[in-house]
Amino acid sequence: MRTVGIAGWVVIVAAFLVWQGLALVYAPTWPTMSEIFRSAMRPLLGRSIVFGVWLWIGWHLFVRGWSFFLRT
Numbered sequence: 001m002r003t004v005g006i007a008g009w010v011v012i013v014a015a016f017l018v019w020q021g022l023a024l025v026y027a028p029t030w031p032t033m034s035e036i037f038r039s040a041m042r043p044l045l046g047r048s049i050v051f052g053v054w055l056w057i058g059w060h061l062f063v064r065g066w067s068f069f070l071r072t
Helices: 002-025 033-040 044-063
Strands: none
Touching: 002 033, 033 044
């Protein structure tokens, strides 16, 4: 199951890198990742959603598997 999760994250990161590469090659028609995040974070709701996604990803990547921090 861990291999499937790692493969999923590799696919997601690869998709972001491909998008960024295409955006840099076709600059006027494709927005870069920074332009996408800038336009998403302009309104307060967008900032809240990006913050929530950041918290969710951080929890699942860094905290969920660390049982030595959560011992009872």
